[in-house]
Amino acid sequence: MKERAIQLTINGTAMNLTVPVHQTLLDTLREQLGFTDTKYGCGTGECGACTVIVDDKDSLCSCMALAATMNGRSITTSAGLAFDGLNAVQQAFIDQTAVQCGYCTPGMVVKSTSLLRKNPNPTEEEIRKELEGNICRCTGYDSIVKAVQQAAKSFPETDAKWDNAVEVKAGVNA
Amino acid sequence: MSQFAVIGKNVPKVDAYEKVTGQPIYAADLKMQGMLYGKIVRCMDYAHARVTRLDFSEALKLPGVVKVLGPEDVTQNTYNTGACDEMVSDKVGDLLGDLKDQTIFTRHVRHQGDAICGVIATSEEIAERAAAKVIVEYEPLNVFMTPSEAEADGVLQLHPDKPNNQAFQLPEAMFPGNSYGWGDADDAMKEADLIVEDSFYVNKQKQCQMEPHAYIAQVDGRGRLNCWSSGQMPKITHLKIARLFDLPMSKVKIHSTTIGGGFGARLGIISEPETCAMALAVPGRPVKVQTLREEDWIISESRHAGDYWMRLGFKKDGTPVACQARFKANTGAYFTHASGVPFTTGAWLSGMYKFGALGYQGESYFSNQAPAGAYRGYGNPQTNFVLEQLIDRALNKLEIDPVQWRLDWHKGVGDDGWCFGVKYPSCQLSECLRQGADAIEWNKKSDELKNQTGVKRRGIGVSVMNHTSGATPMLLEHTVCTVMMNEDGSAVVSVACSDLGQGSHTVLQQIAAEALGLEMDEVHLKTGDSDANGFDIGSHASRTTYVGGNAIMEACDDVKKQLLERATRHLDTTVDNLEFAGKTIFAKNNPENSITVAKICHLGVYNYMDPETGEPEGAPGQIFGFSSHFSKHNSPPFGACFVEVEIDTETGEIDLLELVHTHDIGRTLHPAMAEGQMVGGAQQGIGMALTEEIYYDEQGLALNSSFTDYKMYGSSDMPKMKVILVEDPDPHGPYGAKSVGEAGLTSPVGAIANAVYNALGIQFKEAPITPEKVLKAIKENGLSFS
Numbered sequence: 025m026k027e028r029a030i031q032l033t034i035n036g037t038a039m040n041l042t043v044p045v046h047q048t049l050l051d052t053l054r055e056q057l058g059f060t061d062t063k064y065g066c067g068t069g070e071c072g073a074c075t076v077i078v079d080d081k082d083s084l085c086s087c088m089a090l091a092a093t094m095n096g097r098s099i100t101t102s103a104g105l106a107f108d109g110l111n112a113v114q115q116a117f118i119d120q121t122a123v124q125c126g127y128c129t130p131g132m133v134v135k136s137t138s139l140l141r142k143n144p145n146p147t148e149e150e151i152r153k154e155l156e157g158n159i160c161r162c163t164g165y166d167s168i169v170k171a172v173q174q175a176a177k178s179f180p181e182t183d184a185k186w187d188n189a190v191e192v193k194a195g196v197n198a
Numbered sequence: 199m200s201q202f203a204v205i206g207k208n209v210p211k212v213d214a215y216e217k218v219t220g221q222p223i224y225a226a227d228l229k230m231q232g233m234l235y236g237k238i239v240r241c242m243d244y245a246h247a248r249v250t251r252l253d254f255s256e257a258l259k260l261p262g263v264v265k266v267l268g269p270e271d272v273t274q275n276t277y278n279t280g281a282c283d284e285m286v287s288d289k290v291g292d293l294l295g296d297l298k299d300q301t302i303f304t305r306h307v308r309h310q311g312d313a314i315c316g317v318i319a320t321s322e323e324i325a326e327r328a329a330a331k332v333i334v335e336y337e338p339l340n341v342f343m344t345p346s347e348a349e350a351d352g353v354l355q356l357h358p359d360k361p362n363n364q365a366f367q368l369p370e371a372m373f374p375g376n377s378y379g380w381g382d383a384d385d386a387m388k389e390a391d392l393i394v395e396d397s398f399y400v401n402k403q404k405q406c407q408m409e410p411h412a413y414i415a416q417v418d419g420r421g422r423l424n425c426w427s428s429g430q431m432p433k434i435t436h437l438k439i440a441r442l443f444d445l446p447m448s449k450v451k452i453h454s455t456t457i458g459g460g461f462g463a464r465l466g467i468i469s470e471p472e473t474c475a476m477a478l479a480v481p482g483r484p485v486k487v488q489t490l491r492e493e494d495w496i497i498s499e500s501r502h503a504g505d506y507w508m509r510l511g512f513k514k515d516g517t518p519v520a521c522q523a524r525f526k527a528n529t530g531a532y533f534t535h536a537s538g539v540p541f542t543t544g545a546w547l548s549g550m551y552k553f554g555a556l557g558y559q560g561e562s563y564f565s566n567q568a569p570a571g572a573y574r575g576y577g578n579p580q581t582n583f584v585l586e587q588l589i590d591r592a593l594n595k596l597e598i599d600p601v602q603w604r605l606d607w608h609k610g611v612g613d614d615g616w617c618f619g620v621k622y623p624s625c626q627l628s629e630c631l632r633q634g635a636d637a638i639e640w641n642k643k644s645d646e647l648k649n650q651t652g653v654k655r656r657g658i659g660v661s662v663m664n665h666t667s668g669a670t671p672m673l674l675e676h677t678v679c680t681v682m683m684n685e686d687g688s689a690v691v692s693v694a695c696s697d698l699g700q701g702s703h704t705v706l707q708q709i710a711a712e713a714l715g716l717e718m719d720e721v722h723l724k725t726g727d728s729d730a731n732g733f734d735i736g737s738h739a740s741r742t743t744y745v746g747g748n749a750i751m752e753a754c755d756d757v758k759k760q761l762l763e764r765a766t767r768h769l770d771t772t773v774d775n776l777e778f779a780g781k782t783i784f785a786k787n788n789p790e791n792s793i794t795v796a797k798i799c800h801l802g803v804y805n806y807m808d809p810e811t812g813e814p815e816g817a818p819g820q821i822f823g824f825s826s827h828f829s830k831h832n833s834p835p836f837g838a839c840f841v842e843v844e845i846d847t848e849t850g851e852i853d854l855l856e857l858v859h860t861h862d863i864g865r866t867l868h869p870a871m872a873e874g875q876m877v878g879g880a881q882q883g884i885g886m887a888l889t890e891e892i893y894y895d896e897q898g899l900a901l902n903s904s905f906t907d908y909k910m911y912g913s914s915d916m917p918k919m920k921v922i923l924v925e926d927p928d929p930h931g932p933y934g935a936k937s938v939g940e941a942g943l944t945s946p947v948g949a950i951a952n953a954v955y956n957a958l959g960i961q962f963k964e965a966p967i968t969p970e971k972v973l974k975a976i977k978e979n980g981l982s983f984s
Contacts, residue, residue: 066904106218114219125407126877156914159910162878
């Protein structure tokens with residue numbers, strides 16, 4: 025089995041890893057490192073449950089990327105958004121009761137944060153468009169859209185990032 | 199100001215903080231020391247076949263493979279993955295003809311995805327590679343996919359006790375003439391001035407919960423079989439697993455993991471048997487079975503598809519004189535819920551309108567489709583699609599307004615509900631209809647839409663529904679609750695009720711906090727541990743708040759009774775003279791004479807002798823409240839849904855412009871979560887009406903086992919939604935609550951179909967109403983829109 029040595033920064037911590045070349049980033053995160061806040065929903069990039077932020081802004085379905093191709097990149101999961109308290113999106117998801125079973129939630133939170141980092145004042149249509157790749161079977165999406173709208177009001181000030189974090193509050197699983 | 203401290207408030211969901219940071223542990227997230235990985239070898243190439251050769255030799259050669267288990271290597275006991283068989287008495291079960299017809303592994307493949315054998319290996323990857331090396335040869339058998347194919351002459355009978363593959367029909371002994379209803383519908387129909395009649399097809403819809411099924415099992419050092427399961431009925435799982443492996447229940451422990459959505463998919467058991475069988479083969483080692491999404495799709499149960507015939511008779515003035523119906527459900531490859539769904543489909547039908555007479559026949563048939571089972575609504579959306587369309591067809595001919603007719607003829611307080619003899623204790627459906635009609639501007643739009651031109655046509659539709667709050671009196675309704683008062687006056691409430699995500703743990707904690715006069719933080723809900731929790735039938739039939747909530751209230755009453763008795767000793771007075779004020783008990787005739795609940799609880803545990811008097815300081819003993827609650831009541835919720843659509847007659851596309859969901863759910867305990875159930879339910883109802891169905895090819899192989907090919911409404915597809923909760927506290931529900939879990943899905947199905955009818959003048963007899971069907975129908979009806 026071929027392996028490759030890579031460096032990944034995950035939720036602010038740089039890691040030197042050896043990964044099988046055919047291993048997805050999702051499996052590296054979940055199985056190799058224990059970041060189980062990133063969820064397996066379909067394994068084919070259709071549901072968005074495994075969404076992570078790459079290099080602080082863009083989002084990606086981690087089931088669709090091989091870890092070996094991510095050398096040098098920075099990965100943020102939902103747990104990594106919560107430093108010194110929740111970020112605005114996470115708080116808004118609680119306030120708007122946008123969480124039901126919680127399985128899509130980490131991916132939704134990550135995707136919404138990615139959206140707001142790129143576009144801090146999205147219209148409702150832009151929010152819905154951006155979330156099309158993230159499936160939620162519980163909420164019917166209205167509460168999630170409202171949560172993103174709420175978070176947008178205080179973005180980007182309330183978007184704590186790991187690089188200015190002082191202390192890990194919402195423990196990372198690893 | 200509200201009379202309640204936490205009831206009716208949008209308190210944060212108890213699990214929301216951990217969920218937004220991704221911390222809860224779902225079964226797939228568990229990793230244990232020495233864990234092995236199980237992979238179930240499934241028949242993916244045939245829907246009906248016999249295994250002629252099974253050879254593990256190549257698989258066993260792969261380094262890391264620990265064992266491979268075939269059909270003969272595991273218990274030969276049979277089981278039913280559904281739960282209905284445990285929820286009725288043995289006598290009723292015999293009358294219904296309930297079957298335990300499933301085995302852990304099989305040599306007779308009855309549907310695509312049936313389990314053949316199980317590989318245990320040191321890693322998931324090795325297990326998968328070894329599974330691919332298991333040699334299985336098949337002899338294909340004739341495939342039958344529908345009730346009519348199943349009952350045809352010469353078709354292989356799937357079960358020896360079920361001739362013509364008829365798994366179930368309403369039994370004569372309980373339902374004379376194999377019919378449910380009242381009066382003589384044949385006779386009554388003769389009085390009708392107008393009869394409408396048609397045959398419909400209702401679709402096979404998938405729950406699509408976001409968490410694919412995953413399990414872990416382990417035989418521990420004491421020989422106990424532990425199973426980590428995300429089932430929505432942990433106590434039924436406990437019983438079924440113990441019985442399947444001939445173990446006393448004390449030797450089985452079910453650990454409930456966080457549930458990533460259910461909607462019925464986790465009702466009963468799924469792959470717990472295979473996982474436990476593998477764990478029993480490697481004592482001491484945990485075995486994890488992670489189901490792939492495409493596997494989940496074809497192995498776990500779906501909604502019952504079927505053929506639904508209905509005939510309705512009316513007087514000229516709209517009086518509904520008779521209703522006759524027959525539902526032939528497709529139960530798929532195994533019995534599962536073959537008796538439950540065909541009954542309730544008729545029950546919801548009978549609970550809706552004041553027909554002079556009603557006769558419903560419910561049946562189910564085996565086929566080589568994946569098993570059908572429980573899905574949110576449990577027969578109700580099927581009835582809604584058919585009944586509500588036929589009602590509107592008649593009203594169109596009679597020139598009666600659909601809202602007005604429903605106001606005039608829906609059942610209400612004091613009428614027989616869906617089960618005869620059980621009267622509706624509360625009903626605000628009329629108010630729902632009035633407020634919903636106003637919200638969508640029904641009268642104005644009805645007029646405006648009469649004179650449309652152009653290729654895009656708009657339509658409005660309405661549909662009403664009744665549902666249930668628990669399954670009384672049809673099925674067992676039982677929840678046990680203990681409330682342990684800590685020595686500081688805070689409480690631990692123990693119940694086995696599951697939270698599938700709908701928020702039941704939050705609501706149950708609200709109910710306990712309110713009942714005990716405590717803050718939310720002073721109550722902890724202990725769930726998910728089959729050793730610690732008493733019995734609960736499980737989360738189904740929209741019962742958890744209504745029945746579980748009442749069980750908690752009973753146990754809290756027990757606590758309060760004990761507190762008052764103890765207070766009489768402290769305050770030297772009688773119970774009649776005592777009253778609670780939050781966390782204090784005081785004497786009514788002298789409010790200064792009081793004691794805190796915390797002090798009573800503390801002295802009960804830390805009970806010492808007074809050195810001066812030689813008497814104990816207060817009453818000894820920790821306070822435990824207890825209830826073993828059997829629900830005597832059932833208070834169904836009601837709802838009316840209003841929908842506006844715009845149809846592009848050139849492409850067949852149906853654009854859902856607005857959906858107004860009005861519901862009577864008694865008192866709302868948590869408005870935001872109730873609204874979430876309504877909007878989320880609507881998303882699934884919309885899917886059933888417009889886009890969702892599992893399609894099969896001629897060989898019986900599923901064609902669309904993925905989120906790309908099985909289209910659900912996404913964030914951009916959803917219509918403008920408005921939820922109106924008409925509050926009227928019910929006399930029996932906890933704090934007046936009725937159910938909300940399943941209610942939101944049903945009425946959108948009929949409302950959308952009726953809005954399409956209103957727009958095009960065409961009724962669609964097959965769900966879902968896809969653009970292809972719209973275009974075909976426009977062509978067949980010779981219509982042109984310009």
